[in-house]
Every structure is written in C-alpha cells, then in structure tokens.
Amino acid sequence: MSIAIARPPLPSQDKRWKLVEATIRRHGYAGDALIEALHTVQECFGYLDEQALRYVAAALRQPLSKVFGVATFYHHFTLKPQGEHTCVICMGTACYIKGAPAIIAAIEEKHGVKPGQTTADRKLSVLTARCLGSCGLAPAVVFDGAVAGRIGQAEVLKRLETLLEAKKA
Amino acid sequence: MTPEELSKIVTIEQDTQRQYKHCVRVCVAAGCISSRSDEVQQALEQEAARLGIDKACQVKGVGCMGLCAAGPLVTVDGEKTMYRQVKPEDAGEILASLDGEPVKRLACPTDVPFFTRQRKIVLENSGAIDPERIEEYIAADGYSALLDALTTMTPPAVIDTITRSGLRGRGGAGFPTGLKWSTVAKAGGGGQKYVICNADEGDPGAFMDRSVLESDPHRVLEGMAIAAYAVGANKGYIYVRAEYPLAVKRLKTAIRQAERLGLLGSNIFGTTFSFTAEIRLGAGAFVCGEETALIASVEGKRGTPRPRPPYPAESGLDGRPTLINNVETFANVPTILRKGAEWFAAIGTEKSKGTKVFALAGSVANTGLIEVPMGITLREIIYEIGGGIPDGKKFKALQTGGPSGGCIPAQHLDMPVDYDSLAKVGSIMGSGGMIIMDESSCMVDVAKFFMEFCRTESCGKCVPCRVGTAQMHDLLCKITDGRAGMADLQLLEELSDLLKSASLCGLGQTAPNPVLTTLRYFKDEYLAHINEQRCIAGACAHPKQAEVEAAV
Numbered sequence A: 001m002s003i004a005i006a007r008p009p010l011p012s013q014d015k016r017w018k019l020v021e022a023t024i025r026r027h028g029y030a031g032d033a034l035i036e037a038l039h040t041v042q043e044c045f046g047y048l049d050e051q052a053l054r055y056v057a058a059a060l061r062q063p064l065s066k067v068f069g070v071a072t073f074y075h076h077f078t079l080k081p082q083g084e085h086t087c088v089i090c091m092g093t094a095c096y097i098k099g100a101p102a103i104i105a106a107i108e109e110k111h112g113v114k115p116g117q118t119t120a121d122r123k124l125s126v127l128t129a130r131c132l133g134s135c136g137l138a139p140a141v142v143f144d145g146a147v148a149g150r151i152g153q154a155e156v157l158k159r160l161e162t163l164l165e166a167k168k169a
Numbered sequence B: 001m002t003p004e005e006l007s008k009i010v011t012i013e014q015d016t017q018r019q020y021k022h023c024v025r026v027c028v029a030a031g032c033i034s035s036r037s038d039e040v041q042q043a044l045e046q047e048a049a050r051l052g053i054d055k056a057c058q059v060k061g062v063g064c065m066g067l068c069a070a071g072p073l074v075t076v077d078g079e080k081t082m083y084r085q086v087k088p089e090d091a092g093e094i095l096a097s098l099d100g101e102p103v104k105r106l107a108c109p110t111d112v113p114f115f116t117r118q119r120k121i122v123l124e125n126s127g128a129i130d131p132e133r134i135e136e137y138i139a140a141d142g143y144s145a146l147l148d149a150l151t152t153m154t155p156p157a158v159i160d161t162i163t164r165s166g167l168r169g170r171g172g173a174g175f176p177t178g179l180k181w182s183t184v185a186k187a188g189g190g191g192q193k194y195v196i197c198n199a200d201e202g203d204p205g206a207f208m209d210r211s212v213l214e215s216d217p218h219r220v221l222e223g224m225a226i227a228a229y230a231v232g233a234n235k236g237y238i239y240v241r242a243e244y245p246l247a248v249k250r251l252k253t254a255i256r257q258a259e260r261l262g263l264l265g266s267n268i269f270g271t272t273f274s275f276t277a278e279i280r281l282g283a284g285a286f287v288c289g290e291e292t293a294l295i296a297s298v299e300g301k302r303g304t305p306r307p308r309p310p311y312p313a314e315s316g317l318d319g320r321p322t323l324i325n326n327v328e329t330f331a332n333v334p335t336i337l338r339k340g341a342e343w344f345a346a347i348g349t350e351k352s353k354g355t356k357v358f359a360l361a362g363s364v365a366n367t368g369l370i371e372v373p374m375g376i377t378l379r380e381i382i383y384e385i386g387g388g389i390p391d392g393k394k395f396k397a398l399q400t401g402g403p404s405g406g407c408i409p410a411q412h413l414d415m416p417v418d419y420d421s422l423a424k425v426g427s428i429m430g431s432g433g434m435i436i437m438d439e440s441s442c443m444v445d446v447a448k449f450f451m452e453f454c455r456t457e458s459c460g461k462c463v464p465c466r467v468g469t470a471q472m473h474d475l476l477c478k479i480t481d482g483r484a485g486m487a488d489l490q491l492l493e494e495l496s497d498l499l500k501s502a503s504l505c506g507l508g509q510t511a512p513n514p515v516l517t518t519l520r521y522f523k524d525e526y527l528a529h530i531n532e533q534r535c536i537a538g539a540c541a542h543p544k545q546a547e548v549e550a551a552v
Helices: A016-026 A031-045 A050-060 A064-073 A093-097 A100-111 A153-168 B003-019 B037-051 B088-096 B134-139 B144-152 B155-165 B177-186 B208-215 B217-231 B245-260 B291-298 B327-339 B341-345 B378-385 B419-424 B443-457 B463-481 B486-502 B506-510 B513-521 B523-531 B543-551
Strands: A085-090 A124-129 A141-143 A146-148 B022-027 B057-062 B074-076 B081-083 B194-199 B235-240 B276-281 B322-326 B355-362 B368-373 B395-400 B406-409 B433-438
Touching: A016 A031, A016 A050, A031 A050, A031 A064, A031 B276, A050 A064, A085 A100, A085 A153, A093 A100, A093 B355, A093 B433, A093 B443, A100 A124, A100 A153, A124 A153, A141 A153, B003 B134, B003 B144, B022 B037, B037 B057, B037 B088, B134 B217, B134 B245, B144 B217, B144 B327, B155 B177, B155 B217, B155 B327, B155 B341, B177 B217, B177 B322, B194 B217, B194 B291, B194 B327, B208 B217, B208 B245, B208 B327, B208 B355, B217 B235, B217 B245, B217 B276, B217 B322, B217 B327, B235 B245, B235 B291, B245 B276, B291 B322, B322 B327, B327 B341, B355 B378, B368 B378, B378 B395, B395 B443, B406 B443, B406 B513, B443 B463, B443 B506, B443 B513, B443 B523, B463 B486, B463 B506, B463 B523, B486 B506, B486 B513, B486 B523, B513 B523
Parallel strands: A085 A124, B022 B057, B194 B235, B194 B322, B235 B276, B355 B433
Antiparallel strands: A085 A141, A141 A146, B022 B074, B074 B081, B355 B368, B395 B406, B395 B433
C-alpha cells in the first residue's frame, strides 16, 4: 500500500506556478531542491514574495524559516519586485579600477537611485554585480540582460535614456 | 556506445569537415557575444547562403580565442588568419577574400607573443571546435581517454597516472590532485560516493572557468567521469554560478548529448561503470567556493562552511566521501591520460607541473584569456603576452588570487609563476585572475575594495571573520578619508593577524592578504594618507586635499 503525500495546492491559477511545480517534481519533492525551486520562482516572477516562499516551503516540506533563510542568504535572490528595466553595473576588480564607481555616481546624479533601488515610477532598477566575468571588457554594464563592455559614463546615461524612451513610445 | 561506434563518429565527422573547402570560425563565448559576435555569425551564414557557397564554406560558432580585448574575433581556415573587431557588415568582404589575400583592414596578427608564447592544454579546443556539438569534441580525440581508462586501466592505475603527472588543484590552494583522489578512493568501503565540479568562480577578475565551460564543456564532463571511475563514484554535480547563463546552457546541452550517446549513464562503453552528472546553480555567494559551504549549497542549504576535519574526501555531500575539484583541474585530466603522466610532468617547474590559465584584465593592452606553462615570469606575462601598460602609464602592481590574494609590486616581476613563489611574496596562485594596476590606482583604496567585498561576503558564522572584516573595512575607510592616526595602522596589522589565525574557513583566513601585501610593499601610500591627508595616486578624494587644491 502506498501512502499518498498531500501536495499543497498551487497558490493561484497563474500558469507560471506550473513551471515552479515542475521543477520541484523533477527533484522528487526533496529538500535539497530548495535553491533550484527558488531559481525557478525568480525566473518566472522576477522576485520572491511571501506567497512564493510559503508555497515552496510547503511543497518541499521544509520549515518556512529555512526557506526564508536561504532566500535572504544568497545575493541572487531578491524579495522586492524589480522595475520595468534593469541596469546592472559590474563591480568586479577590473571594472572597479576602470571606473565603475564613476558610472554609479553618474546614474545616481541623473536618476536619483543608488544600487539596489528602483526609481519612484518603477521604471528603472539599478543593481550591482560582484563580477560578470567580462573583465576583458571592463567596465561592463548589463542593460535588461544584454552585456555592454568598455562603456563610459556618458554612454551609459545615453543607453538608459533610450531604454526608458522606448517604452514610452 | 561501443569503441567502434566512437571511432565511427570520428570518421563521419572528419569526412564532413573535409567536404568544406573553407572554415570560418566566429568566437561566440560571452566576451565576444557582448560585442555582438552572434550577429557577425548570422551575417556570415546569410552571406554564404546568398553567394551560394554554403556547401564549400562552413561558418561555425566556436569558443574563446583568448584576445577578448579585440573581439569579436573571427578566424579563417585555422589560426593563421585572424580578424579583429569584426562587424556584421564585414561578412561580404571576408567571404570574398577566401581564395585570395586576407582582408588587411581587419587583420589581427597571430605571430605576436600573445599567441606564440602560449602553451595550450586546457584550452586546446577553445576557438577550434563548436562547443554545442559533441561530434566535434569526439573528432578531436574526445572521450578516448575515458574509453582507455574504462577498458584498459584499473582505478588505482588512473590515480597513479594523475599522481605521477604532478597535477595540483587549479582552484587556488594547489593541493596535489592524485593525493585527493586516492583519499576518496580509500574512503568508506564501497558505499555511495560523489564527484563535484567546483565552477563557482567567485573571484572578481577571474573568468577562466567560465571560458572553459563555454568553449569546451565536454572536456570537463570527461574529466569528471574519469575521476568518478578512479574514486568509485557514480554521481556527479557541477556547481555553476547563476551569473554565467551561457556556460550553464552549453553545459546542459553537453550533458544531454553525452547522455544520448551513452557516454554518461549506465554501463558506459559496455563496462560496469555508470556515471550521471547534474547541474546545480549557485545563487551569488562567494563563500560557496569553499568546499564545505559548496556542499551545503548543493544540499539546498545556506552556504556556510563547517570545521574540517572531517574533510569532504571522508564525509562530504550527504555525509558520503566526496571528491571536489575545480573546472580547470578536471579539464587537464583527459589530456594527461591521453598523452601520459611523463609528458605532463615535463612541462612547468619542479613543484608546479603543467600549464595555468590566467585571465588578464585591468590596465594591460591585451586583456583576455591566456594559458602559459608554469614557471614563466610575471614580466613575460605582462609585457610580452599582455603587451604592456596602455596610455604610457607606469606599472604599479599585479593583483592575483582575488580577495584572498595579494598585490605584487614591480620588484618581483622577474619571479617565476608557480604556487610556491607566489606564496613566498604573500599572494596566492588563486584560480587565475590577474589584474594589472597602473600608477592611477591607489593601493589603500584597492585594499579597501577587497575588504568591502569580504565584509559583505562573510557568511557570518564565525566571529573573527564577521566582525573582523567589518572592523578592518572601517579602519581602511578612516585611512582613505584622512581621519586615521598611526594607532589605527597598528590595529589594522593586529586584526590581520587575528583573522588569519582564528577564522573558520579560507574566506576569513585569507581576507587580510590584500591589506598585508599592500602594507608590505606600498606602506608609503598608507603613510601619505595618514600623515599628510594625501592620496599619492590621486584616486581618493580627501576633504583636506580638495581644500588645498581649491586654495591654489
């Protein structure tokens, strides 16, 4: 006789939850799939909210405290929703000595946001990365997932302008 | 998969290659892709089709060619003709020149030291084969070392070969690989064992592992399978940073292809040996490069290290004996088995054998990826291969080993590069990042940068590291702000000593290295900050210095 283990219901009708469940199922609902499951949630939803953490905890039968602990331990996971556009400035050694701090200062002056913050209109999130591994192209900045290398402050501000304009039109 | 089937794939692939008169290779590793090499590849393919020469001229995406500074890079018919900074518009001109003279305007000379001084073992297929096709890897002798090991060698014989080759761990500390393998092999009498590939390349300034995974992922899988056979494991994990999406994608493709051909899975080559490999994504925690923290992360926990012993070789993943090696270490294994331990041991220095891949970055003309024999001098790397310092600036320091390493001044440039010499001057080999700094970098500021890194990356488990890195960072801030006195300098030295001796894992133990080496070689810069409120390099904005300048 097999005992059916109760699986928690999906938090909502949103189809993206099926992808999350698929990841968890692929790992046999085992506790060690926690990080993989959180990766899928963040890929699908952009960030981890309380509902997601509770669902993942229930599905993997892990204490919520552990799930919260893991979600906040790793830099890659974010508990806050991101803006429409993201701009990630690499702060690796090579980028640092080639002028990444000046880029951050320029963005802060123009758009009024520090790394880790999102503009009030939720259009732009500014983030920093530890190292993108594009050191040969330092300084590197990632605009909405596309890496741009050997980029100066002026060029960064111009690219941001275009990015923000594009959505308005 | 049988040995005959493997050689059949080689024959078919070689026949296919021979049908093409020309082969145009485009670098599609992450560096060149960020300068739009994917569009260059597309343009070349379309242009070849338009000219109707796509049956005679093969266009393919390949791995890293090394000279990232000049990307996107394209080669025509081998390595002799290389083009730099190619744009999609150049496709027509390149294809039109195939049977004539190369395009002068785009030519990138390959008879320069950057290419001629290198010795490629780990990177032998990088820039030559398509990383997304297993057939090309097999045609380049791929998986033949695994075949030989499984069918003609016993596990102790494999370990013996690795031991005799003198291979040392390429992750940074340089532990003898053969010794590690035999410890795992002897542990735990016949139960479940694991092999883990550490691809959590967290050092800022290092991108060797990423390039290897993007350019030649099968080499790493083959190395892991051989290691698994040698130590008696049947399951492997590759722990990769989430920041390397392209490497993850190519690795996934490689695993799928190897499984389909039966090179991973049950009863490989008809033997009793079975091995499966799975990817685990990191999530941005530097401390996970430490082996016990990495194991915790693979188990889905917070990545905090634990005291050793027991070492993972005895009690690792799931409490089982676990072999953890770095990407580059595994990538050396197939070649060592194919060419023999003596061949490998003949390269390099007495205690550091073989080659090392370095990532050159910072203030140097030829930034990119290089592979050089151990024992080469730092001067040769920077001035011959690297092409020297651009913009007529003066060399100040070379940083190796990331936040765990140190800054090496000009007086040590003629030192040979090997594990022991680097340790002697206070730095470490590290995973292979080399950042070159010129006179415009302030060494106190650099030390502060690394300490800020360690402060945020400290996992918080042990007090010396959690509190010590914060205290040291505060002191360095005080110095660069011009608020510090000589007593602070002494406190900085005392704390360095404390962190080194009392921290739980490598992160805390090595965190003072950047401070200690800069104090040793660039003390004048610290003193100028403290006594004169002045930054010699002009990188730190001192309130007082600004006042003086304003008055002038």
